[in-house]
Amino acid sequence: MVVHLPMATEILPPEEGEAEGCVQCQAGSKLVLFVTGKCHWGCSYCPLSENRRETPDMFANERRCSTWEEVIEEGRAMDATGTGITGGDPMLDLERSLEAIRELKGAFGPNHHIHLYTSIPIDAEVAGRLAEAGLDELRFHLLDLRTTNYVNSITVAADAGITTGVELPCEPDKAEALEQVVRDLCDLPVAFLNLNELEITTGNQTNMDVRGFNLAGGMSAAAEGSAELGQAMKDLAADL
Template sequence: MDDNTSEDLPPHSRLSAGCTLCYEGAKLVLFLTGLCHRDCWYCPLSQERKNHDVIYANEHMISSPEEMIQVARRMSALGTGITGGDPFYFPNRLIEYAGALKKEFGSEHHIHLYTGMAPTEKIIKSIIGLIDEIRFHPPGELWSNLKDTPFHDSIQCAKKAGLDVGIEVPSLPNIDDLADYLPIIDFININELEWGDSNADEMRKRGYLLRGDVSNAIQGGWESAKKIASLPKVHWCSSDFKDRVQLRMRLRRIAANTAREFDEITEDGTIIYGVWECDGLRVTLPENLDNALFERYDDRIETGWWILEEIAGRIKGTAYYIERYPDNGIIIEVTPV
């Protein structure tokens, strides 16, 4: 494995069931709340999400289980990863949303959950049949003596309840402290430490530097993790892998289900189409243009980029190409015709 990047996937024997589905792009990402009982200095959440009680299904802000199900259906989700903030901040919400997923898609819909808390036995029992896999995120200062902390008790309760149990933490310098705990759990996921807007000041205070110009990854992350990452049960999840493989596979899946006839799906799973700003309900389009190849709106017409390119010299008004995430996702680039 290259010391500067680690885009290649380690052997599947090191992947939990939840990670396998993520690799295939088949998991809905349910962000259940931005609230958390902890305040980790390295938390990479955006300012729009961190410390805000908001719910997202993939990139869509939602307010109900029904909206979540709609998003899951549009990507043919085979499972869901629940994150935050901390999903246990609102246990009843967690039960409601996880229950809705199981009811809609069946018990085979795999749900994993990520938490920075050490939930009690009572709380663990409340999620039996709803959560298949739980990933604990204990603070770094506890890694060397995890058996003497509430996290150990919670982990034991989760194992007794029949859940797949792991630890998921960032690539901090003391990551090797967790090696002795491997026999007790099913897996360890190590996420490459990443720079974000909300943790930038803390990163600077600690002397961290970006690994490169086009990556949010921090220098030294892989170097800290490569010893423990060579052990069985350990999976290294690089920033490159999440951006170039995991996200791309999920976007492709969504695009295949939601793209219009005239949307071009790129290798990265984004879509490209043309926009003509005009009186979209009245202007005349070229004769014999199939209705499936354009959509009319009050202030514009959306169509294939190749169609817009062909008629650009004969129309009045602003025209441009848009590249964006599928399912009305974020706009990546706007290019004038």
């Protein structure tokens, strides 16, 4: 007997103007490099499991790695066309993140696309070092859903030649704040805004319960109302 299960979520084809990091991720060709678990923000929606929080360990996909050779081996095993560097917050271990970029570019070549997430504002010096190492794309996670502390960071990153964007979870109870972010970003040199469907995981379930979020249903871990709010923000951006 063959049992057919519906897909938990539909993966849509890339749209025009979509970030290159997202295009490759949708194709399943991006290595996920968890460069450090260090993070001091304590976001209520953080999906990380306890064994990843605050750990100094590095993971390539799900493989714990202690050397760059192991990271590269994992990338070769999946024929990675690029790497997404995440955490924790990679900027809390800047030197390791820079080394990761250099090692990956050295192993896979200059066309190996690398993007990195951070919540930490950066200055022109750091932006220059990231660009020199070979970073292709930088995604800022705006704390408190305000652009105020990131205007200079976004500007210097874009000026350094790094494709610069913003990536945020789409929290169903933050519609007004998200709308303001969309409007504010119109005046900044951002190439894209990614709104991720909020997920309820073992790492954030207690906080999500406190905020009154429920699962959207089916096999998805998505929070009810997140996808609908994301579409509303997309429609707003198209009209601005």
